[in-house]
Amino acid sequence: MKQIYLDNSATTKPSEASLQKMREALRICYGNPGSVHQAGIDAHRMLEEARRCVAASLGLRRPADGQILFCSCGTEANNQAIWGTVYAKRRLEKGSSRGKILITDGEHPSVENTAARLESDGFTVVRIPTRGGTLNLEYLEQAADDSVILASMMLVNNETGALYPIREAARIIRRKSPGAVVHCDAVQGYMRVPVTPTALGVDLLSISAHKIYAPKGAGALYVSAEMLRGKRMIPLLMGGGQEGGLRSGTENTPAIAAFGAAVLEGMKEAETRSRTVQRLRAFLLEKLRPLVQINQPESSVDAIVHITLPSIKSEVMLRALSAAGICVSAGSACSARTKKISPTLLAFGLSQREADCSLRISLSYQNTEEELSQFADVLETQIRRLARMR
Secondary structure (H helix, E strand, C coil): CCCEECECCCCCCCCHHHHHHHHHHHHCCCCCCCCCCHHHHHHHHHHHHHHHHHHHHCCCCCHHHEEEEEECCHHHHHHHHHHHHHHHCCCCCCCCCCCEEEEECCCCHHHHHHHHHHHHCCCEEEEECCHHHCCCHHHHHHHCCCCEEEEECCCECCCCCEECCHHHHHHHHHHHCCCCEEEEECCCCECCECCCHHHHCCCEEEEEHHHCCCCCCCEEEEEEHHHHHCCCCCCCCCCCCCHHHCCCCCCCHHHHHHHHHHHHHHHHCHHHHHHHHHHHHHHHHHHHCCCCEECCCCCECCCEEEEECCCCCHHHHHHHHHHCCEECECCCHHHCCCCCCCHHHHHHCCCHHHHCCEEEEECCCCCCHHHHHHHHHHHHHHHHHHHHHC
């Protein structure tokens, strides 16, 4: 039975180009990039080649434009952005106000849980509503003031595919909260929609390798030149001072090299991939409309389709689809085993029952119409079968 993989927002199948580069790093350039002998120099060269690729993909042409900080994943990039910025503010005097943090009410757990921890430490956290997949800019306007030290808002929601107007949000924050740092979790948007820190108007931006057809184990955080000059972020990991002193620890050169190769390949094939995914989405929606409720935000990425089943729990349907060789998800892979109702879906406006009966289908240019047709047929069969069992 051939597997049909439709969970590309959880992770993607590494491309041959990324795997080939990883093998090269493992077999040939295996030195420590911090070493000054030839093996280390070769590894360092490979590391910097990947950094240039990632920088170019984000529209950075000169070192003065900012720094690409390599880390282990998107979660670490988000944590570094938030913790590093908040504690660099030095607003930890006992008994005094510790400032305000703005996030959306549907953030990835790596942002939401970090903000919740800071909230328990005395910071004020305001969650901007995203009902229907629309970022409430009026609410943001009211929440933004001089006490805001950080705003962290995702570009694309990892569960619903909603695409948020980060540029407009950043403008509001710059006007109402001129001292605030603006961070964007762009993990789900990177290489799916145009993403540059300059266009978005942000100081910090997180991305991840395994969402763009590279292996797991590498992520990156863009840090603006202004942040670097003003020392407005402190490191979380202390040690040998790698990555400009902001992220100590020997760099995962094989994963980072593969990251760079996937980025380079993705830039070359961007238009073709985008057209393919757009076509596949239209084909899939035509198949699904008679069967399920489609939760489509006003503005969204083509790669993510979110649906609600007719009174069938997602966990039950996931088992049935998996038995048929079909891989989809009920939401974020980071929270898949908790079996809790997704707060993101509740914030979107779904009822608890609807959220508990929802699936996320996430597409890749590697998918085919034949696969989507097979998925729709199996889904229809299982809906009928499970409905009879209720």
